[in-house]
Amino acid sequence: MASPEIETLTQALARLPGLGPRSARRAVLHLLKKREAAMAPLLRALEAVNERLVTCHVCGNVDTTDPCTICADPRRDARLLCVVEEVADLWALDRARLFPGRFHVLGGRLSALEGVRPEDLAIDSLIRRVAAGGIDEVVLAMNATLEGQTTAHYIAERIESFPVRLTQLAHGLPVGGELDYLDEGTLAQALRARRPVS
Numbered sequence: 535m536a537s538p539e540i541e542t543l544t545q546a547l548a549r550l551p552g553l554g555p556r557s558a559r560r561a562v563l564h565l566l567k568k569r570e571a572a573m574a575p576l577l578r579a580l581e582a583v584n585e586r587l588v589t590c591h592v593c594g595n596v597d598t599t600d601p602c603t604i605c606a607d608p609r610r611d612a613r614l615l616c617v618v619e620e621v622a623d624l625w626a627l628d629r630a631r632l633f634p635g636r637f638h639v640l641g642g643r644l645s646a647l648e649g650v651r652p653e654d655l656a657i658d659s660l661i662r663r664v665a666a667g668g669i670d671e672v673v674l675a676m677n678a679t680l681e682g683q684t685t686a687h688y689i690a691e692r693i694e695s696f697p698v699r700l701t702q703l704a705h706g707l708p709v710g711g712e713l714d715y716l717d718e719g720t721l722a723q724a725l726r727a728r729r730p731v732s
């Protein structure tokens with residue numbers, strides 16, 4: 535039996551994705567035993583991120599600066615834009631710099647079932663970015679679901695009239711954050727073999 539404070543901490547950790555009661559207990563025990571080496575740095579890191587957490591007004595990424603680190607990076611190819619459903623997809627594709635360009639996060643996918651309409655997603659801001667010019671290629675990296683593909687099709691229609699190359703991944707992305715489980719070779723291959731949207 536632990537005190538209510540320690541129990542609260544354990545429960546909060548257990549609710550994190552990828553953890554569970556058992557892992558949370560082990561993590562808490564580790565933090566308690568390594569107060570200076572583990573707990574203090576974790577606390578400082580959490581505070582720093584929590585204080586400065588913002589959504590990038592350009593791409594919708596979550597970061598501690600606005601524009602985000604990716605949008606502000608001059609080494610990125612600004613002519614290449616990859617459209618994803620969620621921040622998790624962006625982070626996975628950005629892992630190991632698989633994609634050299636910039637991103638646009640929609641914040642979800644069109645869904646008649648869940649009542650998600652185009653105006654609920656960051657589609658107008660995407661069209662404005664494309665309309666502003668300077669983009670040669672838009673890569674649609676939606677999930678390989680009916681809703682993901684419906685979303686891709688809708689965006690393709692809206693972008694059609696602009697002078698940009700429109701491509702899609704060779705394979706759609708797996709659903710919601712599952713991308714993290716794909717190895718980099720598979721992701722790199724899906725990007726390399728991207729094909730024009732027909």
Ligand SMILES: [Zn+2]
Pocket residue numbers: 590591592593594595601602603604605606
């Ligand atoms: Zn950004």
